[in-house]
Amino acid sequence: MAKFTDYHLRDEIYRALDDIHFNEPTPVQARLIPVVMQGRSVVGQSQTGSGKTHTFLLPIFQHLDLEKEQVQAVITTPSRELAQQIYQAAKQIADHFAEGEQPRIGLYVGGTDKNRQVQQLKSSQPQIVIGTPGRIKDLYETGSLNIHTARTLVVDEADMTLDMGFLNEVDAIAGAMPEDLQMLVFSATIPQKLEPFLKKYLNNPVIEEIPAETVISPTIQNVLMDTKGKAKDELIFNLLTMGNPYMALVFTNTKERARELARQLKERGLKVAEIHGGIQPRERRRTMQKIQHLDYQYVVATDLAARGIDIPGVSLVINDGIPNDLEFFVHRVGRTGRNGASGLAITLYTPDEDAKVTEVENLGVKFEPMTLSKGELKPVADRRRRTQRTKSTKKLDPTMIGMVKKKKKNVKPGYKHRIKSEIEKDARYKKRVEDRQQQRSKRKANKTK
Template identity: 45%
Template sequence: MKSENFKRFDLKPFLIEALSHQGFTLPTEIQERLIPAIKNGRDVIGQSQTGTGKTLSFLLPILDKINSEKNEVQAVITAPTRELAGQLFDELKKILEFSPEGEEIQAKLLVGGTDRARAIESLKVQPHIIVGTAGRIGDLIDDQALHVYTATMLVVDEADQMLDMGFIADVDKVASRMAESLQMMVFSATIPEKLQPFLKKYMTDPRHVQVEPKHVTATKIEHRIVPLRHRDKISFVVDIAKSINPYLAIVFTNTKEQADEVADAMLSAGLNVERLHGGLQPRQRKQVMKQVKEVKVQYLVATDLAARGIDVKGVTHIINFNIPKDLDFYIHRVGRTARAGLDGVAFTIYEDHDQQAIEKLLKRGVPFTYYDFKQGNWVQLDRAPLGVPGKKKVNRTAVETTSKTKPKEQKRTGGKAVARAKSVKPGYKKKARFKKAKEDQRQRRINKKK
């Protein structure tokens, strides 16, 4: 089957063939709006969440513009982390497999944590496309091993994360060494104000396309929030992990210290677990990702380093040890599951101080359901504890309980269960006032007789 709808972009035949082989038939919204602009040499800003097809929106027009006869660097694609750069490179390789014989496009992955001398050796013949982290690319430019002055196309992927991690200066350094007629493509979930000076420095009248997903998260994700109450948090997350028996679950923590504590506890409980965070050496992180991709791990405990854009297939469950401070990361975390039309479940453990964050996520359209985990059973709550607003209607078929008896009707106040007030008939106040007036009148008559 041909990818007829992509033919409208007048792309090279091998690109259409690669798309057809991967089963892509319809362009996404961001592809529709950006591919023509990039082909025409325009600067672009693509603002979208993960899962909108942004990677192909820049890979396809860049590959269409590469001249394979020139043995020089023509495009540089930067990412904030080694893992993200590796993922972009993997997507690029899938397409390059279809480049025609004699017109092969060469690409190199350049990231930190790898042998620098070997990288220098591999650059004796300059590739057409560079994919990598800005720091390592800058180092190889300084070594005069990489010549980017010929490159006219630069992609800055996950720009807001680049800013957060302090890498925009490295990207600036790379951009300043590239061709004067530079076409810049910036992709980011958000465009912070602090990013504006960088954008204005290099971009001229950019086409800014903002794509909002139809749903804030995938429709096939079930979002369960679970109260911690009085329980030990690490022991509780281990209990939840044991109860789900996932194909692959990712447990997200806010800090690498928490990730280590949770991973150690899960290991002690006999679970097949690995950890992924910025405190690991590059070689260790690479090894962990290899094991995850080869399905040798059932549980991965990670910080938000793994949340942004890393496409790990087969994630059935997400467990949030805590709610991220930046609520956008909740969307990125749960976006690791329910991909390619599959189902997924996201559990979030919450405490009293998380109420405001939960209310904000509810307003964003996250469809939370309220559960508790008691004595090895999942019990759906008809309302959220601790005064958090929730759905009052309960799908009884989804409730798993150990008892068939219906609990007494209660309401929650300040986290304590109290008996619901007896129902009263309408107009009771008016009747009470009338009764009191009659009694007062009777008393006045008695006193007058006396």
């Protein structure tokens, strides 16, 4: 079994890992960190929660030349929230370096003060750049951000970058860098439209596909529920209130549906957070902060807005219908049942979605058909006993089939207590980091007096 000590990292990095209780590398870390440390380019196919952030951050910090005041690594990610998460992870490592030697990290995303960033870059360049493709490209093209000195480019969530139309910006960023660039691409899937970009910049890369059975918890119960003509809003409200979920996450296919469903639930008295493309960036950041602090018990979200965002303590996921892209089904369900806790995922469908249900089942998902009766979930006969099963002619990606296969496992009770304990532990850690930062600020202030 691999250990972090096998990688001969800086002492500061080991202290950072100890501080967040990272004792053993995840499968994606064990496979790729040694390769990245060698300077090889990599394509890593893995899901949210697999530990890929530290897969690229640890080698980047290990290879930093602290004496060079120039950009040495650039990390792009398609959403502001994902960029913020990576920035916080990077800051946590940087905080363990000695005062005056801490690596400089720049966060550059849309919706922030560009002029202020330009002024700051005139005085000093960051050694690690993290941000969204559009803002990084803008700062480079105006001559403010000198990314041409970077030796490493990380493209995180590459398929999502493609879906959101940011691949041209990433292409421009990569084109500004040296020919011997080390590129690290991480993606849940490798769409065909992404392949020309990969061939353009990657020369004989190491390609690793991490099976999702190492990511998706085997403790998730997948329930399938026929709406039977009932109003979805009422059914979802009843499902959300039939028990007392620690955190419930409802996924919709469009931002319009998310907005309408959230409005209906709020009118029924639930305190609901919304995460979708119709929410302004500043408001989305505030909402995410409130969710992280457990100010909301119910969250309504779209796939692209919420993908990759770490929402702690999700014990219930409800799918407001089958997603058009089956990949999103895997992402949705994988939000619950983490860290060995049990999780419940309920997928609503209408008769006209029967073919989509069959496609999900062909991926290896085993649904338990149920209905809601008198506030309780009760088993019902499989839909295939009552209707003619629709055969799907869609060719399924074999990698996706592996994404959802998992072993049966007995689910132990007490998951709410375990979730609460994990979140409290995380809160204590964040408080320690905040206290240390305040102490450092006081010491620096005293030195300047």
